[in-house]
Amino acid sequence: MPSPIRRIFDPHIHMTSRTTDDYAAMYDAGVRALVEPSFWLGQPRTSPASFYDYFDGLLGWEPFRAAQYGIAHHCTLALNPKEANDPRCLPVLDELPRYLLKDGVVAVGEIGYDSMTPAEDTALAAQLQLARTHELPALVHTPHRDKAAGLARTLDVLRESGLPPAFVVLDHLNETTVGPAADSGCWLGFSIYPDTKMDPDRMVRILRVHGTERVLVNSAADWGRSDPLKTAHVADAMLAAGFEEDDVDQVLWRNPVAFYGQSGRLRLDATGPETQLFEGNSILRGGE
Amino acid sequence: MLTPLASLRTGLELRLTADARAWLHLALSEASGAGEDGPGGGLPPWERHFVTAGRRCHATEQQPGPSPDPVDTVDAVDAARVLILHAAAPGADAVAALYRRGSAGERRAVLLALPHLDPPPATEAALGLVEDALRTNDTRLVAAALGPYAAAHLDAHQWRHGVLKCLFTGVPLAAVAGLEHRAAGDGELARMLEDYARERTAAGRAVPEDLEHALRLARFDEPPARPARRPHPQDRTEGSES
Numbered sequence: 377m378p379s380p381i382r383r384i385f386d387p388h389i390h391m392t393s394r395t396t397d398d399y400a401a402m403y404d405a406g407v408r409a410l411v412e413p414s415f416w417l418g419q420p421r422t423s424p425a426s427f428y429d430y431f432d433g434l435l436g437w438e439p440f441r442a443a444q445y446g447i448a449h450h451c452t453l454a455l456n457p458k459e460a461n462d463p464r465c466l467p468v469l470d471e472l473p474r475y476l477l478k479d480g481v482v483a484v485g486e487i488g489y490d491s492m493t494p495a496e497d498t499a500l501a502a503q504l505q506l507a508r509t510h511e512l513p514a515l516v517h518t519p520h521r522d523k524a525a526g527l528a529r530t531l532d533v534l535r536e537s538g539l540p541p542a543f544v545v546l547d548h549l550n551e552t553t554v555g556p557a558a559d560s561g562c563w564l565g566f567s568i569y570p571d572t573k574m575d576p577d578r579m580v581r582i583l584r585v586h587g588t589e590r591v592l593v594n595s596a597a598d599w600g601r602s603d604p605l606k607t608a609h610v611a612d613a614m615l616a617a618g619f620e621e622d623d624v625d626q627v628l629w630r631n632p633v634a635f636y637g638q639s640g641r642l643r644l645d646a647t648g649p650e651t652q653l654f655e656g657n658s659i660l661r662g663g664e
Numbered sequence: 665m666l667t668p669l670a671s672l673r674t675g676l677e678l679r680l681t682a683d684a685r686a687w688l689h690l691a692l693s694e695a696s697g698a699g700e701d702g703p704g705g706g707l708p709p710w711e712r713h714f715v716t717a718g719r720r721c722h723a724t725e726q727q728p729g730p731s732p733d734p735v736d737t738v739d740a741v742d743a744a745r746v747l748i749l750h751a752a753a754p755g756a757d758a759v760a761a762l763y764r765r766g767s768a769g770e771r772r773a774v775l776l777a778l779p780h781l782d783p784p785p786a787t788e789a790a791l792g793l794v795e796d797a798l799r800t801n802d803t804r805l806v807a808a809a810l811g812p813y814a815a816a817h818l819d820a821h822q823w824r825h826g827v828l829k830c831l832f833t834g835v836p837l838a839a840v841a842g843l844e845h846r847a848a849g850d851g852e853l854a855r856m857l858e859d860y861a862r863e864r865t866a867a868g869r870a871v872p873e874d875l876e877h878a879l880r881l882a883r884f885d886e887p888p889a890r891p892a893r894r895p896h897p898q899d900r901t902e903g904s905e906s
């Protein structure tokens with residue numbers, strides 16, 4: 377049974393791919409705020425305009441949907457590394473500065489490496505500079521394949537960028553990459569999945585070793601096999617392992633608030649257990 | 665007597681923190697001198713203020729000032745954006761681009777500003793924005809789309825569908841500007857409302873009170889000689905600012 381005061385901020389979840397049932401279940405589990413990074417939709421896009429519609433959704437429809445379930449929605453915007461390899465999508469980089477100004481954009485991301493190509497080098501470096509000029513943090517994921525080498529190369533590019541480590545979260549970390557990531561001074565992001573990539577008990581063991589500072593835990597839920605309640609499961613596992621409620625609050629609320637708060641654009645005034653649901657609910661009545 | 669925009673500004677200033685008020689004054693003075701591009705060919709400063717209003721325009725927690733909006737749905741950020749847009753007086757293409765490239769909040773502000781813009785936007789282009797918003801399911805956009813501009817310019821078919829959409833999506837009909845005037849004696853609207861009421865009843869669901877109200881208006885066969893229409897505070901065209 378979650379504590380009545382539990383509040384959860386999921387710092388990385390792709391709600392565009394989720395249903396309203398998920399929003400309701402997340403609210404019941406204590407989720408009151410989230411960040412949705414722009415990413416690959418599973419089907420490759422072939423034109424910049426299709427990115428702009430997606431960005432518009434992250435700045436319009438999705439925050440509206442979230443608000444109806446009492447959850448504050450923010451986003452991060454970027455050209456993701458996979459699609460940075462398609463020259464047809466590259467004009468997105470020129471339009472990004474305009475989008476990065478928007479209220480509700482709390483970081484540049486997800487950026488990072490997918491297959492570690494020269495095109496990905498260019499897109500990553502260019503977008504780290506956009507983060508600098510817009511005074512925004514950066515959400516940098518580590519690649520799913522060849523993770524250790526990918527992290528090393530990512531750290532090199534980050535050093536060259538001049539973006540302060542405090543403005544960077546390295547995401548999708550695990551036991552093998554947490555050491556060098558922690559040494560870099562960046563924030564440490566862990567995505568908890570229903571399969572073997574990273575589970576709540578392993579997360580708790582990492583928290584025991586590395587402590588609760590600078591750690592962000594997310595569900596990274598999307599259109600793949602994933603679970604939007606994984607953040608709550610980590611909270612339960614922490615308590616079961618002897619962590620205090622205050623540790624849970626630090627990892628699952630205060631840390632993401634501190635990290636994304638560096639953007640100066642978080643809006644959390646309407647969050648909390650007493651949050652009013654939006655009155656005119658075109659989703660609940662739906663089906664139009 | 666204050667014009668709607670002057671009272672909008674007065675009401676807004678009363679609601680803002682000191683920092684936000686200083687920001688508003690800067691934004692409005694830069695908007696009045698609009699036209700120049702920003703440094704380095706970026707956005708003009710006024711447009712940057714328009715875009716970033718959500719994180720600059722903080723209202724105090726105290727009692728909001730008198731709002732000229734009958735539904736009182738215009739929050740401080742909306743109001744600031746409307747004032748900036750009015751002061752910048754962009755051309756019709758710029759207004760459309762602002763909407764097209766805007767977040768939902770910016771789009772809402774463009775819709776709310778339509779009746780205030782001077783020079784007034786080209787009707788067809790402005791209606792294109794209203795129609796775009798009416799295609800969404802975002803109730804904040806739908807409500808803003810059915811303001812005084814739609815009351816004055818939207819064709820009967822689309823306006824009726826807008827009213828029906830409000831009932832479907834839970835937007836109070838108080839958001840529909842000029843409802844009394846446009847609904848009065850509209851037999852087709854009455855038919856649509858009756859059909860919808862029947863559908864609700866057949867599904868065992870309550871008929872919204874708002875529907876009954878609109879239906880009473882629409883059933884008038886003859887509009888009263890003098891339309892019993894309270895002037896909408898945003899209806900009047902812009903005159904002098906004081």
Ligand SMILES: [Zn+2]
Binds near residue numbers: 388486
């Ligand atoms: Zn992701």
